[in-house]
Amino acid sequence: MWGGRFAEGPSAIMREINASIPFDKALWRQDIAASKAHVAMLGETGIVTKDDAATISNGLDQIAAEYQADGVPEDWDLEDIHMTVEARLTELVGPVAGRLHTARSRNDQVATDFKLWVRAEMDRMDSALHLFQQALLARADEHAASIMPGFTHLQTAQPVTLGHHLMAYYEMIRRDRSRFADARVRLNESPLGSAALAGTGFPIDRNMTAQALGFDRPTANSLDAVSDRDFALDFLMAASQCALHLSRLAEEFVIWASQPFGFVRLPDSLSTGSSIMPQKKNPDAAELVRGHAGRVIGCATSLMITMKGLPLAYSKDMQDDKPPVFEAAGLLELSIAAMTGMIADSDFNPERMRDAAEQGFATATDLADWLVTQGDIPFREAHHITGAAVKLAESEGVALDQLQLSALKDIDARIDERVFDALSVGSSVRARSSYGGTAPAEVRARVAEAKALLAKPKPAEDK
Numbered sequence: 001m002w003g004g005r006f007a008e009g010p011s012a013i014m015r016e017i018n019a020s021i022p023f024d025k026a027l028w029r030q031d032i033a034a035s036k037a038h039v040a041m042l043g044e045t046g047i048v049t050k051d052d053a054a055t056i057s058n059g060l061d062q063i064a065a066e067y068q069a070d071g072v073p074e075d076w077d078l079e080d081i082h083m084t085v086e087a088r089l090t091e092l093v094g095p096v097a098g099r100l101h102t103a104r105s106r107n108d109q110v111a112t113d114f115k116l117w118v119r120a121e122m123d124r125m126d127s128a129l130h131l132f133q134q135a136l137l138a139r140a141d142e143h144a145a146s147i148m149p150g151f152t153h154l155q156t157a158q159p160v161t162l163g164h165h166l167m168a169y170y171e172m173i174r175r176d177r178s179r180f181a182d183a184r185v186r187l188n189e190s191p192l193g194s195a196a197l198a199g200t201g202f203p204i205d206r207n208m209t210a211q212a213l214g215f216d217r218p219t220a221n222s223l224d225a226v227s228d229r230d231f232a233l234d235f236l237m238a239a240s241q242c243a244l245h246l247s248r249l250a251e252e253f254v255i256w257a258s259q260p261f262g263f264v265r266l267p268d269s270l271s272t273g274s275s276i277m278p279q280k281k282n283p284d285a286a287e288l289v290r291g292h293a294g295r296v297i298g299c300a301t302s303l304m305i306t307m308k309g310l311p312l313a314y315s316k317d318m319q320d321d322k323p324p325v326f327e328a329a330g331l332l333e334l335s336i337a338a339m340t341g342m343i344a345d346s347d348f349n350p351e352r353m354r355d356a357a358e359q360g361f362a363t364a365t366d367l368a369d370w371l372v373t374q375g376d377i378p379f380r381e382a383h384h385i386t387g388a389a390v391k392l393a394e395s396e397g398v399a400l401d402q403l404q405l406s407a408l409k410d411i412d413a414r415i416d417e418r419v420f421d422a423l424s425v426g427s428s429v430r431a432r433s434s435y436g437g438t439a440p441a442e443v444r445a446r447v448a449e450a451k452a453l454l455a456k457p458k459p460a461e462d463k
């Protein structure tokens with residue numbers, strides 16, 4: 001490709017360190033699409049003849065059919081997907097193939113291809129996350145009134161509903177989808193035509209290629225366009241945060257599925273057994289989702305470190321941008337699928353959750369709140385009185401609502417029998433009816449809103 005200036009070919013080490021074809025062959029569809037848009041523009045603007053443009057375009061179609069059928073050949077001498085396609089094009093249509101590279105460089109080519117790949121991946125993530133949200137909503141609806149202990153510090157705090165808990169993850173995924181959508185808007189400018197770094201003297205039409213490839217507009221600075229990998233970093237940041245959310249949910253499943261908790265039975269399809277302990281059913285998929293989050297975050301870190309010291313414009317370090325993006329995308333897609341299955345097919349045990357909520361004095365706050373509203377006692381004093389009641393219940397080994405009224409009255413004479421209504425876990429969750437609270441009616445309202453939101457057609461982003 002650059003033989004004119006070089007006396008010797010590359011050493012074996014140079015060939016190996018230089019080759020990106022082992023991984024960038026994943027870009028073949030994007031590479032061919034971008035070349036077709038480019039050559040159509042070259043023909044339209046008269047930079048190449050219409051005949052030559054048609055010959056090249058047909059050759060590219062044939063290469064696409066070959067790759068589709070047989071995969072992309074991996075020849076290190078050809079370095080990357082761009083040269084692999086061009087070499088095959090030369091075999092197919094002869095020297096006219098050399099006109100395709102007029103007014104472009106591999107620098108704008110790789111930026112364009114990679115953006116197209118990341119954009120398609122963002123759309124796949126969005127669809128997968130949409131399905132995951134639907135699974136969350138279905139189970140949240142089903143368990144809008146199933147009581148479980150709510151935790152802070154993993155200590156029983158107040159009763160909540162399982163539906164409420166699952167809807168917390170719905171909210172996280174809603175933000176994840178919006179992060180991918182934001183990133184997609186920023187990504188969607190076409191680098192093609194920036195050439196090596198400075199633009200080109202040929203009378204190209206960058207709007208035409210931008211439009212053909214579904215970009216909103218061409219990039220406004222050629223140096224930035226060939227050296228920008230923000231779009232890949234945006235993708236990896238959004239992916240990291242999403243992986244982090246999935247990892248937290250996975251961790252909850254690991255805890256909930258343990259014998260002392262027993263809140264959930266994982267689907268057989270997403271568990272494994274032990275080769276030595278026949279009774280075991282291990283939450284491997286959940287653990288791997290938790291593990292994969294570390295790797296996704298590592299991918300984001302890797303690319304940030306690759307980029308942080310690079311002067312403008314393109315440097316070969318940037319060839320290392322693709323493996324972390326490909327790896328993170330694969331890991332996250334699999335993690336979303338695993339968690340969608342886990343949510344959809346797990347067997348929750350509401351009785352067990354309710355029993356757990358009834359232990360640990362989860363309604364202590366309800367007693368304090370009752371003293372405030374019914375006894376007109378300042379909250380701090382109510383908190384103190386409640387503490388004494390909890391201490392008594394603990395020493396007698398009973399739940400708060402099993403204490404004798406006389407014992408409660410000994411602690412504070414203002415307590416009367418109506419307090420028992422407030423002390424059950426059911427009345428506790430029903431009382432938490434503030435907007436966004438855990439009351440079953442509130443949870444059902446949030447689920448209904450979310451279902452309506454998901455059913456709305458997305459704003460035009462299929463470009």
Ligand code: ARG
Nearest residue numbers: 020080106107110314318319
């Ligand atoms: N294989 C290269 C990459 O993936 C393509 C761009 C090469 N550009 C260059 N000036 N050597 O980044």
